[in-house]
Structure formats: C-alpha cells, structure tokens
Amino acid sequence: MHYFIYLFCLVFLCSCGGNRAKQPQKETAVDMPKRDEVKYVNSLKFITPAKDGVYSFGDELVVEFESKDRFALDSSVVYLDGKEVARLGKDERRAVLAVGEDKVGARTVKVIAWHPENKRGILTTTVRVKPAAAPVKCSYEVVKVYDHDPQAYTQGLIYHDGYMYEGTGQFGESSIRKIDMANGKILSVLNIDSQYFGEGITIFGDKIYQITWRSRIGFIYDLKTFSMESSFTYNSEGWGITTVDDYLIMSDGSHKLYHIAPSTFNIIKEVEVYDHNGMVPQLNELEYINGLVWANVWLTDRIVAIDPESGAVKYELDLSDLLPAAERAKLDDDDDVLNGIAWNPEKKTFYVTGKRWQKLFEIKVTL
Numbered sequence: 001m002h003y004f005i006y007l008f009c010l011v012f013l014c015s016c017g018g019n020r021a022k023q024p025q026k027e028t029a030v031d032m033p034k035r036d037e038v039k040y041v042n043s044l045k046f047i048t049p050a051k052d053g054v055y056s057f058g059d060e061l062v063v064e065f066e067s068k069d070r071f072a073l074d075s076s077v078v079y080l081d082g083k084e085v086a087r088l089g090k091d092e093r094r095a096v097l098a099v100g101e102d103k104v105g106a107r108t109v110k111v112i113a114w115h116p117e118n119k120r121g122i123l124t125t126t127v128r129v130k131p132a133a134a135p136v137k138c139s140y141e142v143v144k145v146y147d148h149d150p151q152a153y154t155q156g157l158i159y160h161d162g163y164m165y166e167g168t169g170q171f172g173e174s175s176i177r178k179i180d181m182a183n184g185k186i187l188s189v190l191n192i193d194s195q196y197f198g199e200g201i202t203i204f205g206d207k208i209y210q211i212t213w214r215s216r217i218g219f220i221y222d223l224k225t226f227s228m229e230s231s232f233t234y235n236s237e238g239w240g241i242t243t244v245d246d247y248l249i250m251s252d253g254s255h256k257l258y259h260i261a262p263s264t265f266n267i268i269k270e271v272e273v274y275d276h277n278g279m280v281p282q283l284n285e286l287e288y289i290n291g292l293v294w295a296n297v298w299l300t301d302r303i304v305a306i307d308p309e310s311g312a313v314k315y316e317l318d319l320s321d322l323l324p325a326a327e328r329a330k331l332d333d334d335d336d337v338l339n340g341i342a343w344n345p346e347k348k349t350f351y352v353t354g355k356r357w358q359k360l361f362e363i364k365v366t367l
Contacts, residue, residue, distance in 0.1 A: 039120070040119075041120070044111060046063075046064070052128055054278070056129070057099055061098070065123060067115075071119065079111075101310060101312070106126050107128070110122065110124045130274040140319070140350075148353050148360040153355045155200055155201070156199065167200060171194055176221065196213075201241065202243045204243045204248065209262070213239075214237055217234075219231050239285075248261075255280050256273065257283065284298040293305070293306045298339070301319045302319075315367055323357065339355050349363060350363050
C-alpha cells in the first residue's frame, strides 16, 4: 500500500512540474546593486586662515573650520600645497601647521571632509608667505672703472672668457655686442630688426640667448660668429635672463622668476619673489652667482639676491652712491637707471652699469 501511494505522488509531482515548465514566463527587472557615488556638498566654512592672509617663516598657521549643522563629520584631512599635513577625527576642526622656509608667495590650504551617506566637502583658500627677516645689506668697494658706450641702452651684461657681452634695447637700437675689456673696443656687434626691443641676454653652452620685450620672441646666436641660428617664443614680456646649470631663468617685470628648459623654452616652474615686506616686483636684468639669482629692480638703484628655489630675497645691494652726481645729472631720470650685472668668477667681482651710462664699474661685494 505504501509503495502505491509513493508512486502516485511521484507521478503527480512530475506531471505538475512538466506543466509549469511549459507555461510562458513573465520577465522581471533585476535591480543590480549600484556602486556608491560620492556626492560633493557645500558643507564647510573656514574660520581661519583668512584669504590671502600674510604669514612669515616660522609662524604658526592655524587651520580651523566649521561644518554646517546638517552635515555630521566623520573625518577630515588638511593639505598644504597638495601635501597632506594633518588628519582630524570626527570631533576635530582645528590643525596647527608650521610655516616652513621652502617657499614664499602663494600657498594653498585645502580641507577635505567626509560626511555620512558618502557625502564629501572640500574647502580651499590661499595664504601668502614671506621671509621673517630683512635681506642682509651688502657693502661694496669700487675696484676699477671702465668706459662705457653712452649710447648703449643696457639690458643684459655677461662676462665670459675675458670679454664682456652686452645686450642693448630700444626699437631701432637693439643689439648684442662683444667688448674687449682691456680697451673698451667693440669687437663684434649684431643689430637686430628694428621691430624688436632687445632685452636680457645669457650664454648657454656655445650659444647666446636674447629675449625681447613685448614681441614674445627670442633669438639664439652662435657665440663665436654672432650668426643667428634659431628663434623661440614665450607667453609673457621678456626682461632678464640667466643660466643656471642646465636650465635658464627668465623675468618678465613682475615679482616672478620662470625656470625655463633651453631646448624648448617651456616653463619648468614659476617662483614668486618676496622679501620681509612682501612681493618684489619689477625684476629686470638677472645674473646667477653661486646659488643665488642677482636681479636689478627696475627704476631703482637696488639689486637683490634671490634664492631661485624658495624665492626668498637673501641679500640686497644699494648702489645709489655708485655713479658720481655729475654723471647722474646727464641722465634721463625716468629711464637711464642702474641696469646690468655681470660676474667675474676668477676675480670674484661684479661688473655693473646702467642704461646709457658713461661708466662701467667693477666692484667687490661683501656679504
């Protein structure tokens, strides 16, 4: 009896299962799990620092913020110039940073906060950093005085292998020159097209690089023959230029120095220049000497020595008493100012002059 009951149930189940298999099936949508997406929200507000607040080397930079009431806080991270400097817990809203001496100028402060439900807040501001101490004032003594062409509107000056190379400016007067230091005789001169206003020059390898003022074009010459070999372009005004090991540094009349690749003239990086009072604009003719870039500050008798990596002004030289009063009286007060710095590595002396000055001075500088 049990056997027949079991057999009956088995046949019944198979029959029902077969019938179901033959029934049309209704398609149903399957909800696939969605990947969580970050939702960025306006949830944060700085208490400090104030935008463009000014700090000096060694100061404490307090980063403090608040989260709006409806956004609970899980955690946050503080960044300085893109580098993580502090991690904060859910109940923390404040971090104290030390202002290092690695860079002056604009520094970016950023906070990223994580909220529940995969929400995230981002807050960014900028502060300004300057050196704490004033530049060291240098003294100098005049070693020798040379004649200088009073028609030369000096824009660049380089001493190389016993000769002085000079770049001059003004439309229709711009040139590069090679000068015999023994007698002041001009040995070679190349005048550039009158549409260009010549600015700084530098020697890189066996080439002379010359930039121009507002034309955004520069020229490369053979050092020995003065023949032009090629040109290059850039996206700013051209003021001063110098060679630093295997790259160049250029100024554009602002408070910035541009590190330049010689082969392409692409900008490697920009460095702002500050002293203890703030930014130093009008940077003009440049000369790299023993790890520092020395720069004329246009329309002044001031030369500043700049750390090319941090942008901090380390030294300054006041040459307001260099040119005798009788000589200065002959100049155009608006334009014929101190300009031109060259370095003699053998004698460790500077050569300085000015636009249309009748004298070029060799000086010994004491740091």
